Amino acid sequence: MNKVHGHIKFALVALLLLAGCDGEGTLLELYPLKPIVNPEVRTLIQDNRIIHAELGARNQISGITAMGRFETVDRFKSFTFEPHHWPEEGLFAFGVDLVVRVVSDGPLPSLRYSRDNGKTWLRYEKALADSGDPALGEVLPVKLTIAAENVIWLLCQQRAGTESVLQLYQVDLIEGTHKVVLKKRDAKALTFAAIDRDSGWVLWEDPSEESGGMHILKTTDGGRTWSDGAALDRMAEPLLEVIDGSRLLVFGQGETVYHSADGGATFKSITTGMGAIRECQAVTADRVYLLSAEGRLAKSTDGGLTWSPLTAQAGNTLVSGSNLCFQHEQRGIVYDIDRMFITEDGGERWDVLIYPYDYVVQ
Protein backbone atom coordinates (compact mmCIF):
# COMPACT_ATOMS: atom_id res chain seq x y z
CA MET A 1 0.00 0.00 0.00
CA ASN A 2 2.89 2.33 0.86
CA LYS A 3 4.26 1.71 -2.62
CA VAL A 4 0.96 2.83 -4.17
CA HIS A 5 1.01 5.99 -2.02
CA GLY A 6 4.58 6.66 -3.17
CA HIS A 7 3.59 6.38 -6.82
CA ILE A 8 0.62 8.66 -6.29
CA LYS A 9 2.78 11.27 -4.57
CA PHE A 10 5.27 11.10 -7.43
CA ALA A 11 2.47 11.45 -9.99
CA LEU A 12 1.01 14.45 -8.14
CA VAL A 13 4.38 16.22 -8.02
CA ALA A 14 4.97 15.53 -11.72
CA LEU A 15 1.51 16.83 -12.60
CA LEU A 16 2.03 19.99 -10.55
CA LEU A 17 5.36 20.66 -12.25
CA LEU A 18 3.83 20.18 -15.69
CA ALA A 19 0.88 22.41 -14.82
CA GLY A 20 3.27 25.14 -13.78
CA CYS A 21 4.82 25.47 -17.25
CA ASP A 22 4.38 28.84 -18.93
CA GLY A 23 3.42 29.25 -22.53
CA GLU A 24 4.00 31.81 -25.19
CA GLY A 25 1.62 34.54 -26.29
CA THR A 26 -1.95 34.84 -25.12
CA LEU A 27 -5.19 33.10 -25.95
CA LEU A 28 -6.51 36.37 -27.33
CA GLU A 29 -3.79 36.27 -29.97
CA LEU A 30 -5.45 33.13 -31.32
CA TYR A 31 -8.72 34.97 -31.75
CA PRO A 32 -9.24 35.65 -35.44
CA LEU A 33 -9.10 39.20 -36.74
CA LYS A 34 -9.10 40.42 -40.28
CA PRO A 35 -7.44 43.55 -41.60
CA ILE A 36 -10.05 46.01 -42.82
CA VAL A 37 -7.85 47.23 -45.64
CA ASN A 38 -5.42 45.38 -47.82
CA PRO A 39 -1.97 46.09 -46.28
CA GLU A 40 -0.56 46.23 -49.80
CA VAL A 41 -2.21 49.62 -50.31
CA ARG A 42 0.88 50.98 -48.57
CA THR A 43 2.25 51.25 -52.11
CA LEU A 44 -0.18 54.10 -52.67
CA ILE A 45 0.39 56.06 -49.46
CA GLN A 46 3.77 55.20 -47.95
CA ASP A 47 6.39 57.54 -49.41
CA ASN A 48 3.64 58.31 -51.88
CA ARG A 49 0.33 60.16 -51.90
CA ILE A 50 -2.99 59.93 -53.67
CA ILE A 51 -3.52 62.83 -56.02
CA HIS A 52 -6.71 61.95 -57.81
CA ALA A 53 -9.24 59.12 -57.77
CA GLU A 54 -12.43 58.44 -59.63
CA LEU A 55 -15.12 55.81 -59.86
CA GLY A 56 -15.81 53.90 -63.03
CA ALA A 57 -18.16 51.23 -64.27
CA ARG A 58 -18.29 47.77 -62.69
CA ASN A 59 -16.91 48.85 -59.31
CA GLN A 60 -13.77 50.21 -60.87
CA ILE A 61 -11.78 52.77 -58.92
CA SER A 62 -8.83 54.29 -60.67
CA GLY A 63 -6.55 57.13 -59.86
CA ILE A 64 -3.20 58.75 -59.73
CA THR A 65 -0.58 58.93 -57.04
CA ALA A 66 2.62 60.92 -56.99
CA MET A 67 4.48 57.80 -58.10
CA GLY A 68 2.10 56.11 -60.49
CA ARG A 69 -1.37 55.06 -61.54
CA PHE A 70 -3.61 52.56 -59.79
CA GLU A 71 -6.76 50.68 -60.61
CA THR A 72 -8.96 48.23 -58.76
CA VAL A 73 -12.25 46.47 -59.43
CA ASP A 74 -12.62 44.78 -56.03
CA ARG A 75 -12.23 47.58 -53.51
CA PHE A 76 -8.45 47.20 -53.30
CA LYS A 77 -8.55 43.54 -52.34
CA SER A 78 -6.29 43.52 -55.36
CA PHE A 79 -5.13 46.38 -57.49
CA THR A 80 -2.70 47.25 -60.21
CA PHE A 81 -0.06 49.90 -59.82
CA GLU A 82 1.90 51.25 -62.72
CA PRO A 83 4.80 53.42 -61.58
CA HIS A 84 5.53 56.70 -63.27
CA HIS A 85 6.46 60.15 -62.16
CA TRP A 86 3.73 62.69 -61.55
CA PRO A 87 4.66 66.33 -62.23
CA GLU A 88 4.18 68.37 -59.10
CA GLU A 89 3.95 71.81 -60.53
CA GLY A 90 0.92 73.55 -62.00
CA LEU A 91 -2.85 73.59 -61.96
CA PHE A 92 -4.57 70.32 -62.84
CA ALA A 93 -8.01 69.39 -64.10
CA PHE A 94 -9.40 65.92 -64.66
CA GLY A 95 -11.87 64.98 -67.37
CA VAL A 96 -12.98 61.76 -69.00
CA ASP A 97 -9.73 60.04 -70.00
CA LEU A 98 -8.10 63.41 -69.99
CA VAL A 99 -5.84 65.19 -67.52
CA VAL A 100 -4.87 68.77 -68.24
CA ARG A 101 -2.10 70.70 -66.60
CA VAL A 102 -1.25 74.34 -66.92
CA VAL A 103 2.06 75.74 -65.69
CA SER A 104 3.56 79.19 -65.52
CA ASP A 105 6.97 78.48 -66.99
CA GLY A 106 7.42 81.92 -68.56
CA PRO A 107 5.42 85.05 -69.11
CA LEU A 108 2.66 82.90 -70.60
CA PRO A 109 1.10 79.77 -69.16
CA SER A 110 1.64 76.60 -71.10
CA LEU A 111 -0.82 73.77 -71.41
CA ARG A 112 -0.01 70.09 -71.26
CA TYR A 113 -2.40 67.20 -71.38
CA SER A 114 -2.39 63.47 -70.88
CA ARG A 115 -4.76 60.85 -72.17
CA ASP A 116 -3.24 58.01 -70.14
CA ASN A 117 -3.70 59.33 -66.59
CA GLY A 118 -0.44 61.21 -66.52
CA LYS A 119 1.89 58.53 -67.85
CA THR A 120 2.79 60.57 -70.90
CA TRP A 121 2.20 64.24 -71.47
CA LEU A 122 1.68 66.17 -74.68
CA ARG A 123 2.23 69.87 -74.98
CA TYR A 124 -0.37 72.18 -76.48
CA GLU A 125 1.94 73.85 -78.92
CA LYS A 126 0.23 77.17 -79.43
CA ALA A 127 0.95 80.10 -77.15
CA LEU A 128 -1.96 80.82 -74.83
CA ALA A 129 -2.15 84.55 -75.33
CA ASP A 130 -3.72 87.16 -77.44
CA SER A 131 -0.71 87.98 -79.60
CA GLY A 132 -2.30 91.23 -80.72
CA ASP A 133 -2.22 92.69 -77.23
CA PRO A 134 0.50 95.38 -77.15
CA ALA A 135 0.52 95.53 -73.36
CA LEU A 136 1.23 91.87 -72.88
CA GLY A 137 2.38 91.18 -69.34
CA GLU A 138 2.68 88.16 -67.12
CA VAL A 139 -0.31 85.85 -67.45
CA LEU A 140 -1.08 83.68 -64.46
CA PRO A 141 -3.49 80.75 -64.54
CA VAL A 142 -6.25 81.03 -61.92
CA LYS A 143 -8.68 78.25 -62.63
CA LEU A 144 -8.56 75.31 -65.02
CA THR A 145 -11.81 73.49 -65.75
CA ILE A 146 -12.76 70.56 -67.94
CA ALA A 147 -16.45 70.72 -68.81
CA ALA A 148 -18.63 68.20 -70.63
CA GLU A 149 -17.17 66.76 -73.83
CA ASN A 150 -13.70 67.52 -72.43
CA VAL A 151 -13.93 71.20 -73.29
CA ILE A 152 -11.18 73.08 -71.50
CA TRP A 153 -11.75 76.47 -69.96
CA LEU A 154 -8.80 78.39 -68.54
CA LEU A 155 -9.28 81.50 -66.44
CA CYS A 156 -6.17 83.68 -66.25
CA GLN A 157 -5.06 86.90 -64.71
CA GLN A 158 -2.87 89.14 -66.83
CA ARG A 159 -0.81 91.78 -65.10
CA ALA A 160 0.73 94.60 -67.07
CA GLY A 161 2.16 97.16 -64.68
CA THR A 162 -0.64 98.23 -62.37
CA GLU A 163 -3.29 97.03 -64.74
CA SER A 164 -5.14 93.79 -64.21
CA VAL A 165 -6.81 92.02 -67.07
CA LEU A 166 -9.04 88.99 -66.68
CA GLN A 167 -8.73 86.51 -69.53
CA LEU A 168 -10.77 83.42 -70.19
CA TYR A 169 -9.70 80.89 -72.78
CA GLN A 170 -11.53 77.99 -74.31
CA VAL A 171 -9.25 75.30 -75.69
CA ASP A 172 -10.21 72.56 -78.11
CA LEU A 173 -7.53 69.88 -78.00
CA ILE A 174 -9.01 67.87 -80.86
CA GLU A 175 -8.95 70.85 -83.22
CA GLY A 176 -5.74 72.11 -81.66
CA THR A 177 -7.18 75.59 -81.33
CA HIS A 178 -7.98 78.05 -78.60
CA LYS A 179 -9.76 81.36 -78.37
CA VAL A 180 -10.01 84.12 -75.86
CA VAL A 181 -13.69 84.19 -74.94
CA LEU A 182 -13.49 86.96 -72.39
CA LYS A 183 -11.06 89.78 -71.76
CA LYS A 184 -11.97 92.23 -69.05
CA ARG A 185 -9.78 95.11 -67.93
CA ASP A 186 -9.59 96.22 -64.31
CA ALA A 187 -10.91 92.88 -63.18
CA LYS A 188 -9.38 90.42 -60.81
CA ALA A 189 -10.23 86.85 -61.74
CA LEU A 190 -11.56 84.84 -58.79
CA THR A 191 -12.94 81.60 -60.14
CA PHE A 192 -14.85 80.01 -62.95
CA ALA A 193 -17.30 77.17 -63.52
CA ALA A 194 -18.79 75.70 -66.66
CA ILE A 195 -21.27 73.03 -67.61
CA ASP A 196 -20.29 72.46 -71.19
CA ARG A 197 -18.91 74.21 -74.28
CA ASP A 198 -21.58 76.95 -74.12
CA SER A 199 -22.48 77.73 -70.51
CA GLY A 200 -20.03 79.23 -68.07
CA TRP A 201 -19.81 81.65 -65.17
CA VAL A 202 -16.93 83.89 -64.14
CA LEU A 203 -16.61 85.35 -60.67
CA TRP A 204 -14.47 88.50 -60.52
CA GLU A 205 -13.88 91.60 -58.46
CA ASP A 206 -12.79 95.15 -59.21
CA PRO A 207 -9.34 95.69 -57.62
CA SER A 208 -9.94 99.44 -57.44
CA GLU A 209 -12.99 99.02 -55.22
CA GLU A 210 -11.57 98.66 -51.74
CA SER A 211 -14.88 97.77 -50.18
CA GLY A 212 -16.31 96.38 -53.37
CA GLY A 213 -17.88 93.03 -53.80
CA MET A 214 -17.75 90.20 -56.27
CA HIS A 215 -19.46 90.21 -59.62
CA ILE A 216 -20.65 87.40 -61.78
CA LEU A 217 -20.67 87.11 -65.54
CA LYS A 218 -22.56 84.50 -67.45
CA THR A 219 -22.40 83.16 -70.98
CA THR A 220 -24.68 80.64 -72.64
CA ASP A 221 -23.14 80.80 -76.10
CA GLY A 222 -19.58 79.74 -75.52
CA GLY A 223 -18.36 83.23 -74.61
CA ARG A 224 -19.62 85.20 -77.60
CA THR A 225 -21.88 87.27 -75.31
CA TRP A 226 -21.73 87.80 -71.58
CA SER A 227 -24.40 89.08 -69.22
CA ASP A 228 -23.88 90.62 -65.81
CA GLY A 229 -25.26 88.77 -62.83
CA ALA A 230 -25.72 89.78 -59.24
CA ALA A 231 -23.09 91.44 -57.09
CA LEU A 232 -22.06 89.57 -53.97
CA ASP A 233 -20.15 90.50 -50.83
CA ARG A 234 -16.45 89.89 -51.12
CA MET A 235 -15.23 86.44 -50.11
CA ALA A 236 -11.77 85.03 -49.68
CA GLU A 237 -11.02 82.22 -52.13
CA PRO A 238 -14.60 81.64 -53.29
CA LEU A 239 -15.71 78.26 -54.62
CA LEU A 240 -18.26 78.32 -57.45
CA GLU A 241 -20.34 75.21 -58.10
CA VAL A 242 -22.81 74.94 -60.95
CA ILE A 243 -25.64 72.54 -60.21
CA ASP A 244 -27.47 72.97 -63.49
CA GLY A 245 -28.10 75.74 -65.97
CA SER A 246 -30.00 77.81 -63.47
CA ARG A 247 -28.75 76.87 -60.02
CA LEU A 248 -25.40 78.03 -58.66
CA LEU A 249 -23.68 77.92 -55.30
CA VAL A 250 -20.91 80.24 -54.14
CA PHE A 251 -19.01 79.18 -51.03
CA GLY A 252 -16.61 81.37 -49.09
CA GLN A 253 -14.02 80.42 -46.54
CA GLY A 254 -16.44 81.29 -43.72
CA GLU A 255 -20.04 80.34 -43.14
CA THR A 256 -21.37 82.54 -45.95
CA VAL A 257 -22.91 80.66 -48.86
CA TYR A 258 -24.91 82.11 -51.74
CA HIS A 259 -27.47 80.20 -53.74
CA SER A 260 -28.91 81.29 -57.05
CA ALA A 261 -31.91 79.71 -58.71
CA ASP A 262 -31.87 81.91 -61.80
CA GLY A 263 -28.46 81.36 -63.29
CA GLY A 264 -26.72 83.99 -61.18
CA ALA A 265 -29.07 86.93 -61.75
CA THR A 266 -30.01 86.98 -58.07
CA PHE A 267 -28.58 85.20 -55.02
CA LYS A 268 -29.84 84.51 -51.58
CA SER A 269 -27.74 83.78 -48.55
CA ILE A 270 -28.04 80.30 -47.09
CA THR A 271 -26.15 78.32 -44.48
CA THR A 272 -24.71 74.84 -44.56
CA GLY A 273 -23.58 74.68 -40.94
CA MET A 274 -20.30 73.17 -42.14
CA GLY A 275 -17.92 76.13 -41.96
CA ALA A 276 -15.48 76.63 -44.78
CA ILE A 277 -16.11 74.36 -47.78
CA ARG A 278 -13.34 72.61 -49.61
CA GLU A 279 -15.21 70.77 -52.33
CA CYS A 280 -18.74 70.46 -53.69
CA GLN A 281 -20.21 68.09 -56.25
CA ALA A 282 -23.66 68.20 -57.79
CA VAL A 283 -24.47 64.60 -58.65
CA THR A 284 -27.94 65.39 -59.98
CA ALA A 285 -29.99 68.58 -60.18
CA ASP A 286 -31.20 67.92 -56.64
CA ARG A 287 -28.55 65.79 -54.96
CA VAL A 288 -25.44 67.76 -54.01
CA TYR A 289 -22.62 66.70 -51.70
CA LEU A 290 -20.03 68.92 -50.06
CA LEU A 291 -16.88 68.40 -48.09
CA SER A 292 -15.89 70.94 -45.48
CA ALA A 293 -12.36 72.16 -44.91
CA GLU A 294 -12.38 70.04 -41.75
CA GLY A 295 -13.22 66.99 -43.85
CA ARG A 296 -16.87 66.68 -42.78
CA LEU A 297 -19.59 65.73 -45.25
CA ALA A 298 -23.02 67.19 -45.90
CA LYS A 299 -25.76 66.38 -48.35
CA SER A 300 -28.49 68.42 -50.01
CA THR A 301 -31.49 66.89 -51.74
CA ASP A 302 -33.02 70.13 -52.97
CA GLY A 303 -30.33 71.46 -55.23
CA GLY A 304 -28.21 73.03 -52.51
CA LEU A 305 -30.82 75.13 -50.69
CA THR A 306 -30.80 73.14 -47.46
CA TRP A 307 -28.07 70.91 -46.10
CA SER A 308 -27.86 68.08 -43.63
CA PRO A 309 -24.54 66.87 -42.22
CA LEU A 310 -23.73 63.20 -42.75
CA THR A 311 -22.59 61.22 -39.74
CA ALA A 312 -19.76 59.72 -41.65
CA GLN A 313 -18.16 56.85 -39.72
CA ALA A 314 -16.53 53.84 -41.26
CA GLY A 315 -16.32 51.46 -38.34
CA ASN A 316 -14.52 53.46 -35.69
CA THR A 317 -12.80 55.64 -38.26
CA LEU A 318 -14.08 59.09 -39.04
CA VAL A 319 -14.62 59.61 -42.74
CA SER A 320 -12.52 62.57 -43.76
CA GLY A 321 -10.76 63.80 -46.83
CA SER A 322 -9.98 66.64 -49.11
CA ASN A 323 -11.69 65.37 -52.25
CA LEU A 324 -14.91 63.67 -53.12
CA CYS A 325 -16.13 61.92 -56.22
CA PHE A 326 -19.67 60.61 -56.63
CA GLN A 327 -20.50 58.41 -59.59
CA HIS A 328 -24.22 58.67 -58.97
CA GLU A 329 -26.56 59.52 -56.10
CA GLN A 330 -25.62 56.48 -54.08
CA ARG A 331 -22.05 55.63 -54.91
CA GLY A 332 -19.16 57.86 -54.07
CA ILE A 333 -15.72 58.12 -52.57
CA VAL A 334 -14.04 60.58 -50.26
CA TYR A 335 -10.28 60.60 -50.27
CA ASP A 336 -7.16 62.38 -49.20
CA ILE A 337 -3.48 61.80 -49.80
CA ASP A 338 -3.41 58.75 -47.51
CA ARG A 339 -6.99 57.52 -47.19
CA MET A 340 -10.09 56.61 -49.12
CA PHE A 341 -13.64 55.79 -48.09
CA ILE A 342 -16.58 54.55 -50.14
CA THR A 343 -20.33 54.68 -49.77
CA GLU A 344 -22.89 52.75 -51.78
CA ASP A 345 -25.98 54.25 -50.17
CA GLY A 346 -25.65 57.96 -50.52
CA GLY A 347 -23.41 58.49 -47.53
CA GLU A 348 -25.37 56.64 -44.83
CA ARG A 349 -22.80 53.85 -44.51
CA TRP A 350 -19.12 54.06 -45.32
CA ASP A 351 -16.35 51.53 -45.72
CA VAL A 352 -12.63 52.11 -45.46
CA LEU A 353 -10.70 51.31 -48.63
CA ILE A 354 -7.35 52.88 -47.79
CA TYR A 355 -6.19 54.15 -44.42
CA PRO A 356 -2.78 54.60 -42.80
CA TYR A 357 -3.31 51.96 -40.11
CA ASP A 358 -0.16 50.83 -38.34
CA TYR A 359 -0.08 47.57 -40.27
CA VAL A 360 -0.31 49.48 -43.54
CA VAL A 361 2.39 52.09 -42.99
CA GLN A 362 5.09 50.03 -41.36
Place this chain on the structure above:
Amino acid sequence: MRRPVLRTVGWTVLCWLAALHLHAQRSVPVFLEGEFGIDRFSDASVRSVFPAGAAFRLGAAFALGDQERLRLRPQGGVTFFGNKIDEEVTEQLLVIKAGVQVSYDAFFLGRTTFFPYLGVDYNWVSNFDMESYGEDEVSYSKSYLHGTGISQEVGVRVQVGEWYAKVGYALFRPRLRVRRSIIDDDLSSGYRTPSSHIFPFNSFNISVGFSIRP
Protein backbone atom coordinates in the same frame (compact mmCIF):
# COMPACT_ATOMS: atom_id res chain seq x y z
CA MET B 1 -26.83 26.68 -27.75
CA ARG B 2 -29.88 26.56 -25.47
CA ARG B 3 -31.07 23.12 -26.62
CA PRO B 4 -27.83 21.24 -25.81
CA VAL B 5 -27.73 22.94 -22.41
CA LEU B 6 -31.25 21.90 -21.63
CA ARG B 7 -30.49 18.40 -22.88
CA THR B 8 -27.44 18.10 -20.63
CA VAL B 9 -29.21 19.49 -17.60
CA GLY B 10 -32.12 17.20 -18.35
CA TRP B 11 -29.95 14.10 -18.53
CA THR B 12 -28.09 15.10 -15.38
CA VAL B 13 -31.30 15.60 -13.44
CA LEU B 14 -32.65 12.33 -14.83
CA CYS B 15 -29.53 10.48 -13.70
CA TRP B 16 -29.72 12.07 -10.28
CA LEU B 17 -33.37 11.13 -9.93
CA ALA B 18 -32.71 7.59 -11.14
CA ALA B 19 -29.79 7.26 -8.75
CA LEU B 20 -31.73 8.63 -5.81
CA HIS B 21 -34.68 6.45 -6.69
CA LEU B 22 -32.49 3.36 -6.78
CA HIS B 23 -30.70 4.42 -3.66
CA ALA B 24 -34.01 4.85 -1.86
CA GLN B 25 -35.37 1.53 -3.15
CA ARG B 26 -32.40 -0.76 -2.71
CA SER B 27 -29.92 1.18 -0.61
CA VAL B 28 -27.50 1.71 -3.52
CA PRO B 29 -23.86 2.03 -2.39
CA VAL B 30 -22.52 5.54 -2.81
CA PHE B 31 -18.83 6.40 -3.16
CA LEU B 32 -17.32 9.78 -2.65
CA GLU B 33 -14.85 10.32 -5.45
CA GLY B 34 -12.36 13.07 -6.00
CA GLU B 35 -9.49 13.44 -8.40
CA PHE B 36 -6.72 15.77 -9.24
CA GLY B 37 -4.90 15.79 -12.53
CA ILE B 38 -3.57 17.54 -15.49
CA ASP B 39 -5.16 18.60 -18.78
CA ARG B 40 -3.13 19.11 -21.94
CA PHE B 41 -4.69 20.57 -25.06
CA SER B 42 -4.31 18.55 -28.23
CA ASP B 43 -4.32 21.66 -30.45
CA ALA B 44 -0.76 22.93 -30.81
CA SER B 45 -1.64 26.62 -31.00
CA VAL B 46 -3.70 26.54 -27.81
CA ARG B 47 -1.11 24.34 -26.14
CA SER B 48 1.60 26.88 -26.94
CA VAL B 49 -0.25 29.40 -24.77
CA PHE B 50 -1.27 26.99 -22.03
CA PRO B 51 1.06 23.97 -22.00
CA ALA B 52 -0.89 22.27 -19.26
CA GLY B 53 -3.61 22.90 -16.73
CA ALA B 54 -4.62 21.56 -13.37
CA ALA B 55 -7.94 19.75 -13.09
CA PHE B 56 -10.01 18.92 -10.05
CA ARG B 57 -13.22 16.88 -9.92
CA LEU B 58 -15.51 15.83 -7.13
CA GLY B 59 -18.60 13.64 -7.32
CA ALA B 60 -20.77 11.04 -5.70
CA ALA B 61 -20.69 7.73 -7.55
CA PHE B 62 -23.69 5.46 -7.29
CA ALA B 63 -22.95 1.78 -7.75
CA LEU B 64 -25.71 0.24 -9.84
CA GLY B 65 -26.56 -2.75 -11.96
CA ASP B 66 -25.34 -6.29 -11.88
CA GLN B 67 -22.96 -6.75 -8.96
CA GLU B 68 -22.86 -2.97 -8.65
CA ARG B 69 -20.44 -2.74 -11.54
CA LEU B 70 -22.01 0.30 -13.14
CA ARG B 71 -21.04 3.61 -11.60
CA LEU B 72 -23.09 6.74 -12.16
CA ARG B 73 -21.34 9.85 -10.94
CA PRO B 74 -22.88 13.31 -10.96
CA GLN B 75 -19.86 15.57 -10.72
CA GLY B 76 -18.53 19.08 -10.64
CA GLY B 77 -15.08 20.47 -11.03
CA VAL B 78 -12.70 23.07 -12.32
CA THR B 79 -9.82 23.08 -14.74
CA PHE B 80 -7.32 25.86 -14.46
CA PHE B 81 -4.64 26.95 -16.91
CA GLY B 82 -2.09 29.64 -16.12
CA ASN B 83 0.46 31.39 -18.31
CA LYS B 84 2.86 33.85 -16.76
CA ILE B 85 3.12 36.77 -19.18
CA ASP B 86 5.54 38.81 -17.09
CA GLU B 87 6.58 39.23 -13.46
CA GLU B 88 3.25 40.73 -12.51
CA VAL B 89 0.69 39.40 -14.94
CA THR B 90 -0.49 35.82 -15.30
CA GLU B 91 -3.06 34.96 -17.93
CA GLN B 92 -5.60 32.50 -16.67
CA LEU B 93 -8.11 30.20 -18.28
CA LEU B 94 -10.72 28.86 -15.93
CA VAL B 95 -13.21 26.14 -16.87
CA ILE B 96 -15.95 25.29 -14.40
CA LYS B 97 -17.71 22.02 -15.09
CA ALA B 98 -20.90 20.29 -14.05
CA GLY B 99 -22.09 17.01 -15.49
CA VAL B 100 -22.22 13.30 -15.15
CA GLN B 101 -19.84 10.41 -15.65
CA VAL B 102 -20.73 6.79 -16.26
CA SER B 103 -18.12 4.08 -15.71
CA TYR B 104 -18.24 0.32 -15.76
CA ASP B 105 -16.20 -2.20 -13.84
CA ALA B 106 -15.12 -4.06 -16.98
CA PHE B 107 -12.51 -6.45 -15.61
CA PHE B 108 -9.82 -6.82 -13.02
CA LEU B 109 -6.33 -8.21 -12.75
CA GLY B 110 -5.43 -9.13 -9.21
CA ARG B 111 -6.29 -6.11 -7.06
CA THR B 112 -6.44 -3.77 -10.07
CA THR B 113 -9.86 -2.95 -11.54
CA PHE B 114 -10.37 -1.35 -14.95
CA PHE B 115 -13.24 1.10 -15.47
CA PRO B 116 -13.85 2.44 -18.98
CA TYR B 117 -15.85 5.64 -18.61
CA LEU B 118 -17.89 8.21 -20.52
CA GLY B 119 -18.60 11.71 -19.28
CA VAL B 120 -20.62 14.71 -20.35
CA ASP B 121 -20.12 18.13 -18.80
CA TYR B 122 -21.51 21.56 -19.25
CA ASN B 123 -18.67 24.10 -19.07
CA TRP B 124 -18.33 27.77 -18.25
CA VAL B 125 -15.11 29.21 -19.66
CA SER B 126 -13.43 32.46 -18.73
CA ASN B 127 -10.09 33.90 -19.81
CA PHE B 128 -8.66 36.77 -17.78
CA ASP B 129 -5.50 38.19 -16.24
CA MET B 130 -4.36 38.05 -12.66
CA GLU B 131 -2.15 40.94 -11.69
CA SER B 132 -0.10 40.73 -8.53
CA TYR B 133 1.95 43.63 -7.24
CA GLY B 134 3.16 42.21 -3.97
CA GLU B 135 2.12 39.49 -1.62
CA ASP B 136 -1.33 40.81 -0.82
CA GLU B 137 -2.05 42.99 -3.77
CA VAL B 138 -3.82 40.84 -6.33
CA SER B 139 -6.40 41.97 -8.85
CA TYR B 140 -8.22 40.32 -11.71
CA SER B 141 -9.05 41.82 -15.05
CA LYS B 142 -12.40 41.59 -16.74
CA SER B 143 -12.58 38.47 -18.85
CA TYR B 144 -11.20 38.85 -22.36
CA LEU B 145 -12.98 35.77 -23.59
CA HIS B 146 -15.89 33.93 -22.07
CA GLY B 147 -18.42 31.38 -23.12
CA THR B 148 -19.96 28.01 -22.54
CA GLY B 149 -20.03 24.64 -24.19
CA ILE B 150 -20.60 20.93 -23.71
CA SER B 151 -17.70 18.55 -23.47
CA GLN B 152 -17.66 14.80 -23.86
CA GLU B 153 -14.95 12.68 -22.36
CA VAL B 154 -13.92 9.04 -22.80
CA GLY B 155 -11.21 7.17 -21.01
CA VAL B 156 -10.27 4.48 -18.65
CA ARG B 157 -9.78 4.39 -14.94
CA VAL B 158 -7.48 1.94 -13.22
CA GLN B 159 -8.30 1.45 -9.58
CA VAL B 160 -6.28 -0.19 -6.81
CA GLY B 161 -8.13 -0.24 -3.54
CA GLU B 162 -9.40 3.23 -2.81
CA TRP B 163 -6.98 4.92 -5.21
CA TYR B 164 -7.16 5.20 -8.92
CA ALA B 165 -5.44 6.70 -11.93
CA LYS B 166 -7.40 7.92 -14.91
CA VAL B 167 -6.52 8.67 -18.53
CA GLY B 168 -8.98 10.30 -20.87
CA TYR B 169 -9.61 12.45 -23.88
CA ALA B 170 -12.17 15.26 -23.87
CA LEU B 171 -13.90 16.66 -26.93
CA PHE B 172 -14.58 20.31 -26.22
CA ARG B 173 -15.07 23.13 -28.72
CA PRO B 174 -16.65 26.03 -26.84
CA ARG B 175 -17.78 29.19 -28.61
CA LEU B 176 -16.13 32.06 -26.76
CA ARG B 177 -17.21 35.67 -27.02
CA VAL B 178 -14.68 38.45 -26.96
CA ARG B 179 -15.09 41.57 -24.84
CA ARG B 180 -16.82 44.42 -26.71
CA SER B 181 -14.04 46.90 -25.91
CA ILE B 182 -11.55 44.59 -27.65
CA ILE B 183 -13.68 44.58 -30.79
CA ASP B 184 -13.80 48.38 -30.65
CA ASP B 185 -10.05 48.68 -30.12
CA ASP B 186 -9.40 46.30 -33.01
CA LEU B 187 -11.73 48.29 -35.22
CA SER B 188 -9.85 51.49 -34.38
CA SER B 189 -6.63 49.73 -35.30
CA GLY B 190 -8.08 48.64 -38.62
CA TYR B 191 -9.10 45.07 -37.85
CA ARG B 192 -12.51 43.45 -38.04
CA THR B 193 -13.05 41.00 -35.19
CA PRO B 194 -15.95 38.52 -35.01
CA SER B 195 -18.00 38.66 -31.84
CA SER B 196 -17.42 34.97 -31.09
CA HIS B 197 -15.16 32.16 -32.15
CA ILE B 198 -15.00 28.40 -31.60
CA PHE B 199 -11.80 27.33 -29.86
CA PRO B 200 -10.36 23.82 -30.17
CA PHE B 201 -10.09 22.90 -26.50
CA ASN B 202 -9.95 19.12 -27.00
CA SER B 203 -7.57 17.76 -24.40
CA PHE B 204 -5.85 14.73 -22.96
CA ASN B 205 -6.05 14.33 -19.25
CA ILE B 206 -4.35 12.26 -16.60
CA SER B 207 -5.61 12.21 -13.04
CA VAL B 208 -5.18 10.43 -9.80
CA GLY B 209 -8.05 10.15 -7.38
CA PHE B 210 -9.73 8.38 -4.56
CA SER B 211 -12.98 6.51 -4.22
CA ILE B 212 -14.14 6.00 -0.67
CA ARG B 213 -17.32 4.76 0.83
CA PRO B 214 -18.27 7.21 3.58
